[in-house]
Amino acid sequence: GEVIRAERLGKTYAEGKLHTPVFDGLDFHVDAGETVAILGASGAGKSTLLHLLGGLDTPTSGEVYVAGQKMSALSDAARGQLRNRALGFVYQFHHLLPEFTALENAMLPVLLGGSGVPEASSRAKALLESVGLGHRLEHKPGELSGGERQRAAVARALVNRPACVLGDEPTGNLDEKTAATVFELMLELNRAQRTSLVLVTHDRRLARRLDRVLELHDGKLRQVARDEV
Ligand code: ADP
Ligand code: ADP
DSSP: OOEEEEEEEEEEEEEEEEGOOSSEEEEEEEEETTTTEEETTTTTHHHHHHHHHTTTSSSEEEEEEEEEGGGGGHHHHHHHHHHHHEEEOOOSSSOOOSSSSSHHHHHHHHHHHOOOHHHHHHHHHHHHHHHHHTTTTTTTGGGGGGHHHHHHHHHHHHHHSSSSEEESOOOSSSSHHHHHHHHHHHHHHHHHTTTTTEEOOOOOHHHTTEEEEEEEEETTTOOOGGGOO
């Protein structure tokens, strides 16, 4: 089945240039276990689309369904719960809480989901070990390298076994070698957990590795053929 579905999605920022829509009437879906790349020039609306799919912003028109639930029909609290349970986010900057250790950061989504500390701790530990951070559990973000911080962010995104991970240039701030390592790790964990992935990226070499490649251009989402990527 589909984990995310967007129908006739439109977004116009009230403060935007001449109130021009970023896009209008976009249709999008991602199937269970499917990996989808979204390419597009800077300013094309990739982040906007990802925010709408993740329920972090409200569309001007159209509907988003996450795990079959209509986002606009939910209260803010219910939308937050659904987001925490069904989606994982990884951004260009790690957004880990600086005062908390890697372990505590990775435990938070589990605690927010209503589980107790023992459950949160054991799941967070297992995931941090699987991203190669078993020896960094008690380190705070400031004591980790850039690659380690992104790997901790990946662990946090996956700890609730979400249906889909939404990645906005998750390796965009890393050097090429570290970026490749983090990307491979994300693909490997996604496959192992059968988690879907929607990845916004500038990097066509990364995009080529995913099941489907789309390009956002002039407010339209078009499928890019494999040999064109
Ligand atoms: P991309 O991620 O492809 O670089 P964005 O989604 O960030 O594109 O931006 C798409 C367009 O919307 C750009 O023209 C940008 O300036 C505008 N935009 C993005 N966020 C806002 C905002 N909060 N308020 C007004 N305009 C915005
Ligand atoms: P990675 O390939 O994961 O980015 P590095 O080779 O950059 O790792 O770093 C190796 C070690 O050096 C890390 O485990 C970390 O302890 C330390 N380190 C690297 N960069 C930083 C930093 N900016 N702040 C604190 N410690 C760092």
